[in-house]
Amino acid sequence: MAGGTGRGGGQGLAAISAPGLVGRDGELAALVEALSGQPALVLVAGEAGIGKSRLLREFLARNDGHRRRTLLVGCPPFREPYTLGPVVDAVRQATDDVADLGLSGLAGALRPVFPEWADGLPPAPEPLDDAKASRHRLFRALAELLSRLDVGTLVLEDLHWADEVTQEFLLFLASYDPQQLSLVVSYRPEDVPADSLLLRLSSRLRGRTPQLRLDLEPLDVDQTAGLVSSMLGGEHVSAAFATFLHGHTDGLPLAVEESVRLMRDRADLVRRDGEWVRRRLDEIEVPPTVRDAVLERTYRLGADAQVVLRAAAVLSDPTDEAVVIATSGLERDRATAGLTDALACGLLVEDERLLVSFRHMLAGRSVYDAVPTPQRRALHARAGRALEGRTPPPIARLARHFREAGDTETWCGYGERAADLALASGDEATATDLLCDMIGAGDLSPRALIRLFDKVSMGALAHPSSLHDIVRVLRAALAAGDHSREIEGELRFQLGRALSGLEEYTACGDEFVLAVPLLTHAPLKAVRAMLLLGRPRRTAEAVAGHRRWLERAAKSSVRLSATDRLGVQVERVTSLLLLGEEDGWAEAAKIPEEPASPDERQHVVRAHLNIGDAAVQWGRYPEARRRLQLTVEMAERYELVRNRWLARVNLVHLDWFTGNWQGLAERAADRELDGVDLPMLREAVLVRGLLLAVAGERVAAAEHLEQILADTGRTGAVDASLEPAAALAHVHLADGRVDEALAVTADAVTAMRTKGLWFLATEIVPARVQTLLAAGRVADAGELVDAFTAGLGGRGAPSAGAALELCRALLTEATGDASDAAVAYGRAAEAWQALPRPYDALLARERQARCLFASGDDDAALALLTGALAGLTELGAVADATRVTHALRQHGVDVKRPWRGGRRGYGDELSPRELDVARLVIGGRTNREIGAELYLSPKTVARHLHGAMRKLGVSTRTALAVSVVEAGLASDTGRPTAERAG
Numbered sequence: 001m002a003g004g005t006g007r008g009g010g011q012g013l014a015a016i017s018a019p020g021l022v023g024r025d026g027e028l029a030a031l032v033e034a035l036s037g038q039p040a041l042v043l044v045a046g047e048a049g050i051g052k053s054r055l056l057r058e059f060l061a062r063n064d065g066h067r068r069r070t071l072l073v074g075c076p077p078f079r080e081p082y083t084l085g086p087v088v089d090a091v092r093q094a095t096d097d098v099a100d101l102g103l104s105g106l107a108g109a110l111r112p113v114f115p116e117w118a119d120g121l122p123p124a125p126e127p128l129d130d131a132k133a134s135r136h137r138l139f140r141a142l143a144e145l146l147s148r149l150d151v152g153t154l155v156l157e158d159l160h161w162a163d164e165v166t167q168e169f170l171l172f173l174a175s176y177d178p179q180q181l182s183l184v185v186s187y188r189p190e191d192v193p194a195d196s197l198l199l200r201l202s203s204r205l206r207g208r209t210p211q212l213r214l215d216l217e218p219l220d221v222d223q224t225a226g227l228v229s230s231m232l233g234g235e236h237v238s239a240a241f242a243t244f245l246h247g248h249t250d251g252l253p254l255a256v257e258e259s260v261r262l263m264r265d266r267a268d269l270v271r272r273d274g275e276w277v278r279r280r281l282d283e284i285e286v287p288p289t290v291r292d293a294v295l296e297r298t299y300r301l302g303a304d305a306q307v308v309l310r311a312a313a314v315l316s317d318p319t320d321e322a323v324v325i326a327t328s329g330l331e332r333d334r335a336t337a338g339l340t341d342a343l344a345c346g347l348l349v350e351d352e353r354l355l356v357s358f359r360h361m362l363a364g365r366s367v368y369d370a371v372p373t374p375q376r377r378a379l380h381a382r383a384g385r386a387l388e389g390r391t392p393p394p395i396a397r398l399a400r401h402f403r404e405a406g407d408t409e410t411w412c413g414y415g416e417r418a419a420d421l422a423l424a425s426g427d428e429a430t431a432t433d434l435l436c437d438m439i440g441a442g443d444l445s446p447r448a449l450i451r452l453f454d455k456v457s458m459g460a461l462a463h464p465s466s467l468h469d470i471v472r473v474l475r476a477a478l479a480a481g482d483h484s485r486e487i488e489g490e491l492r493f494q495l496g497r498a499l500s501g502l503e504e505y506t507a508c509g510d511e512f513v514l515a516v517p518l519l520t521h522a523p524l525k526a527v528r529a530m531l532l533l534g535r536p537r538r539t540a541e542a543v544a545g546h547r548r549w550l551e552r553a554a555k556s557s558v559r560l561s562a563t564d565r566l567g568v569q570v571e572r573v574t575s576l577l578l579l580g581e582e583d584g585w586a587e588a589a590k591i592p593e594e595p596a597s598p599d600e601r602q603h604v605v606r607a608h609l610n611i612g613d614a615a616v617q618w619g620r621y622p623e624a625r626r627r628l629q630l631t632v633e634m635a636e637r638y639e640l641v642r643n644r645w646l647a648r649v650n651l652v653h654l655d656w657f658t659g660n661w662q663g664l665a666e667r668a669a670d671r672e673l674d675g676v677d678l679p680m681l682r683e684a685v686l687v688r689g690l691l692l693a694v695a696g697e698r699v700a701a702a703e704h705l706e707q708i709l710a711d712t713g714r715t716g717a718v719d720a721s722l723e724p725a726a727a728l729a730h731v732h733l734a735d736g737r738v739d740e741a742l743a744v745t746a747d748a749v750t751a752m753r754t755k756g757l758w759f760l761a762t763e764i765v766p767a768r769v770q771t772l773l774a775a776g777r778v779a780d781a782g783e784l785v786d787a788f789t790a791g792l793g794g795r796g797a798p799s800a801g802a803a804l805e806l807c808r809a810l811l812t813e814a815t816g817d818a819s820d821a822a823v824a825y826g827r828a829a830e831a832w833q834a835l836p837r838p839y840d841a842l843l844a845r846e847r848q849a850r851c852l853f854a855s856g857d858d859d860a861a862l863a864l865l866t867g868a869l870a871g872l873t874e875l876g877a878v879a880d881a882t883r884v885t886h887a888l889r890q891h892g893v894d895v896k897r898p899w900r901g902g903r904r905g906y907g908d909e910l911s912p913r914e915l916d917v918a919r920l921v922i923g924g925r926t927n928r929e930i931g932a933e934l935y936l937s938p939k940t941v942a943r944h945l946h947g948a949m950r951k952l953g954v955s956t957r958t959a960l961a962v963s964v965v966e967a968g969l970a971s972d973t974g975r976p977t978a979e980r981a982g
Contacts (some may be wrong), residue, residue: 016264018346019257020230021058021222026910027214031059033921034212035153039179039203041209042312044186044861046216050256060155061766068152068181069094075156076317077365079432081163083422085143085859086156088113093353094149101148109141112424116392131598134424135165146173146181153182159198162427167197174201179209188486195636219250236966258294261346263803268385281792291366294347298367300344304330304338312348313368314379315819317397318355326386327347327379342542344919410445416452426969427485428457428602429639436461440469442899446477458501461642466488470498473580490516493525496532501642504714507538524564527553531571531802536578537718538587543579543756550575563599570607577614578719582796584614590738605634612647616654617719619759619799619835624654653683656690658837661876663913665691682708694839696879698731705731708746717761718751726767734879741771749784758791762799773814783899802831806844813851842871846884853891861863862891869895914948915969922961922970923966953954 022026034040044052053074060070064649073090074759075081091114098107099120108122128134130577146154159167208566219227224241229235245256251797298309311327312319325335337925339356347367349359358364368773371379384401395414417437422431435456439449461467476493481489492515500509512529519526530553535547550572560568569591576584587609595604600647612627628647635644637751652668655661668687712721725748732741745768752761765788772781783808792800809824825848832841844870852861865888872881888895910918920930927941949955952963963971 003835010180016231016261016346017233018231019227019253020435021051021054022060022227022230022253023219024055026214027055028059028062030212030214031055032063033581034210035059035182036062038210039152039182041174041179041211041213042184043213044183044184044216045189046186047188047252049217049252050218051253052064052216053252054182055156055184055214056157069150070153070155070295071151072157074317075158075160075162075166077158077161078396078400079164080430081161082399082418083163083165083427083430083673084113084142084169085164086162086398087169089140089148090154090156094151098145098148098157101145103148104144106137106141106144109137110145113138114392129597129599131424132507135168136172139169143173143176143180144167148378148919150875151181153184153186157186158188159185160192160196163422163427163430164197171197171200175208194926219246219253219256220251220524221246224256227253228260231257231260238806242488242954253324258297261297291369294363294366295370297345297347298370300340302338304334305341305345306338308338309367310371310375311379312342312356312358313364313371314376314401315357315383315843316364316368318351318353318357320355323386323390324356327383329378377405381407384410387528402876404435408438408441409938412438412444412448412452419455429641431455432457432461435691436466436470439473440466444473446480446483446491448486449474449477450487450494453497457640458497458642460503467498467501471495471502474498485518486521490522490525493519493522493529497528500532503720505535509533509537509541515776523556524560524762527568528571530556531568531575534572534575534579536575536757542754546575546579551580558895560896563597563603566603570603570610573607574610574614577611577618578759580757580795580797601634601638602640605631605638605640608634609643609650613650616650616657617762617799619762619802621654621658621835625651625658628654649681649684652687656687656839657835660876661691661915666913682711682720686727689724690727693727693731693734694877694879698734698884702728702731718755719757722748722760722764724753726763729767729771733771738774741767742775745771753787756791758788759795759797760798761788761791762797762803766803766806766810769810773810776813778811781814782811783786798831798835800836801968802828802835802840802940805831806840809844809847813847818851818854819857821854822848837869839875839877842868842875842877843880844885845871846880849889858891862888862893866893866895910948910951910969911944914944914951915943915964916962918948918964919970921945921957922964926948 031042044055046052056072060072071093072088073086073093075086079398097103097120103122105122105125108124111118111121111124114121120520126139129139156162156166156170159170170183170185173179173181183201185198187198220240221242224246224259225237228237228242228245235603245259290829298306301309307328307330308324311324311329315324315327321339324339325332328335328338330338339348343350343356345357347363348356350356358367363751367374380401380403384405384407386396387398387401396419399411399414402414403413405732412451415434418433419434419438420430422434434453438444439452439456444452453474474491478488478491478495481671492511496508496511496515499505499511500952511530512533516526516529516533519529530549533554534546534550536543553568554570573587573591574586576587588607591607591611592600592604593608595601608627608631612624612631615621615627627649631647632644632651635641635647652664655664655667664687668684670689680951685704686708689701689708692698692701692704705724709721709728712718712724725744728941729741729745732738732744745764748749748764749768752758752764758765769781769784773776773785785804788804788807792804805824805828809828811820812824813821825844829841829844832844834839845864849861849864849868852858853865865884869881869888885895917930927945932943945957945960949960952960952967954960954963
């Protein structure tokens with residue numbers, strides 16, 4: 001297709017060929033050396049389009065004479081990768097039958113993974129109770145199979161997209177001493193999570209295992225020119241064009257290649273004066289993204305070729321020609337012609353197995369995203385039907401295609417099989433996401449809904465908002481028509497579970513009450529429903545009613561497994577503690593601190609979370625912190641996302657009580673939790689409101705508190721309404737709105753009286769007493785204090801006990817001698833400080849000082865008031881410190897007015913939180929690790945890191961660490977400022 005040329009600038013149309021391997025000679029030589037001897041580990045890292053796949057394929061093509069077999073497979077970019085999918089696909093490349101391999105009995109563990117080879121595999125071994133042991137046995141069996149297949153090198157591309165179990169299997173293979181086969185993996189560093197097992201591949205191996213890490217870099221200008229030249233028959237390209245192209249592609253090989261092809265298709269690439277140049281260099285820009293280049297090339301092809309490209313994009317994986325043609329929906333002759341054109345243009349390639357795919361995955365994704373949604377659904381449906389005819393059927397691909405096609409029933413059939421495999425491998429998070437997607441889609445039979453939701457781990461729920469869809473589907477199933485007693489009972493039980501997860505306790509309780517008599521066929525579920533009804537969440541039922549449910553659950557004679565007994569024990573302990581029963585603490589001590597098996601993980605983590613939450617409410621703060629920190633650690637370990645979020649917001653609440661206020665506003669507003677349902681964030685929103693109140697921003701504080709009260713009123717979460725009601729009352733009293741304070745506390749106290757939950761009255765009763773006294777209703781205040789005293793009945797709830805001391809002091813001040821009131825406030829302050837709750841202790845000292853002034857002991861009063869001012873100022877309680885400052889000035893003490901200018905400005909100095917982050921950087925922590933320790937999102941950590949770098953005039957983490965050390969700011973490295981201050 002080349003045209004004539006002339007010195008004066010004759011033009012010719014460029015003939016484009018596949019690019020050569022340019023700028024990778026050193027990497028290729030290193031690969032050859034690393035894999036020429038004993039088994040080795042090779043990591044090939046680089047961004048998308050950098051040429052990782054090209055490098056590996058070039059190496060394999062040049063080293064095809066190896067005695068042992070090489071298997072190469074890619075990890076598809078599924079939204080939810082399927083367990084062991086890449087390894088299974090790799091093994092299937094090597095053989096169609098395993099009957100003659102002489103496998104040991106251990107290989108029977110492979111039956112769930114390779115059901116099509118059941119006749120050739122040994123019998124399945126006895127199941128193991130420990131999922132970890134089962135997984136290890138499966139890994140050993142896979143390793144034996146690879147050995148019998150004489151696999152010398154296993155190459156996995158795009159490992160960042162692989163499931164965790166696949167990555168763990170590679171770690172297992174690499175742990176052999178000596179290593180049995182070479183492992184070669186490629187991945188994108190930017191897509192690897194900080195906690196990925198992939199990062200352990202090189203760090204956990206013994207030193208004698210040869211290792212090579214190749215970090216592919218973009219091409220420079222000369223290499224870019226060489227790449228373009230290789231596509232143009234070795235002809236020279238102009239320096240101006242190479243510089244221009246490099247500047248617009250950053251030397252990314254894929255972007256360079258696709259841009260050159262586009263320019264050729266647009267007749268924008270011409271040969272002039274013996275070299276290839278671009279016409280109108282200053283007029284036509286190179287497309288800014290690979291996607292633009294790919295789509296423009298696509299649109300220039302014929303209609304049939306475009307249809308084939310869309311089919312290949314929907315199929316995503318390398319696929320044989322027959323499936324591509326069937327997916328396109330074209331007549332065979334037209335589809336064949338279109339496929340020929342697509343292959344000729346270079347967008348599609350055919351490998352040695354005659355499987356068709358896009359040359360570059362990014363190109364395929366570009367085409368896929370541009371397909372209109374209705375057409376995309378039809379293509380997925382055809383792809384699914386075509387693949388169903390394959391033996392064995394590719395379950396993961398079928399689930400994806402039928403899901404995207406909107407064929408819910410078929411999708412769920414394959415999806416449930418995929419979820420079961422994930423559960424069998426201990427991957428609860430993946431299984432839960434798959435199951436919730438299927439349930440939320442609707443169109444399932446009641447029995448299918450029940451079966452699927454039974455398998456859902458609530459603690460592993462990554463997106464709690466999906467419960468709204470599940471509630472909708474379950475309610476629709478109940479309303480759809482008559483059901484048997486058993487089906488209705490099961491549906492109501494599952495609906496109750498989902499509503500409980502959303503903290504809609506009134507509706508949840510209603511469903512459980514209706515479900516219990518219908519669950520005679522499922523006694524364990526009946527017991528679980530009774531235990532959840534034993535939780536004092538619903539407004540309309542008194543504590544006595546909840547106790548009766550617990551008694552019914554205890555009397556139900558159910559033969560339970562050890563795991564089920566643990567689950568029941570956790571629910572019982574939770575209910576006892578929420579009922580204020582001190583026996584619950586003795587029962588809590590009997591629950592194991594660590595799970596004995598994978599089946600116990602959810603129960604143990606939930607136990608730590610629930611006991612920690614109860615300890616906050618009882619005022620047992622050291623125990624609360626220990627339990628909640630354990631929850632965060634275990635939930636991270638076992639990927640129980642929902643439990644981790646709940647524990648983190650509980651820790652935020654605990655930090656408020658214990659005076660750990662440094663950085664608390666940021667922890668309470670962590671952007672990582674954006675989009676999570678309000679019930680999950682309620683305590684964080686509450687803390688934001690409380691912090692606004694102590695800062696004197698009462699309007700904003702009231703908005704936060706009213707938001708919580710509206711939500712608790714909707715869900716029926718009585719205990720969750722008491723503290724925000726009390727805080728809102730204090731805001732109203734500060735503004736002189738006594739009537740509004742009376743109204744907001746009246747409803748909360750009435751609800752608490754109805755429930756009889758006096759041990760939870762720590763916040764609401766003192767607020768109500770202050771409000772009644774402000775309204776002149778001293779007798780009513782006295783009656784409430786008496787009821788509080790009787791309701792506690794000597795319970796060992798430290799926070800409620802301190803609140804009772806405060807109520808008695810308030811009443812004494814209103815009705816008795818000022819000296820007696822000062823003594824009473826002193827007792828209250830000591831009780832608060834013992835918890836510790838420093839803010840409440842300081843407020844009690846301020847009241848004590850006021851009474852001492854009234855009794856004439858000015859010296860003692862001034863000493864207390866001065867100390868209270870120092871403490872309130874250190875905490876950051878600006879509004880309270882201002883009030884104490886006025887009081888001191890009225891008694892002749894000259895003190896500075898507290899700073900009120902919003903968040904303090906630190907100028908060129910590092911703020912306390914920036915210093916915390918910088919010190920942890922010195923310790924080698926990643927942003928994710930720093931965020932976990934400081935309860936900040938990685939994005940928030942990055943902002944603090946950027947601020948610290950800007951102030952110190954550095955641009956790297958290493959330079960920041962050096963600057964902090966040289967400035968003498970590195971003391972207490974790795975220990976947050978907030979922790980030291982607390």
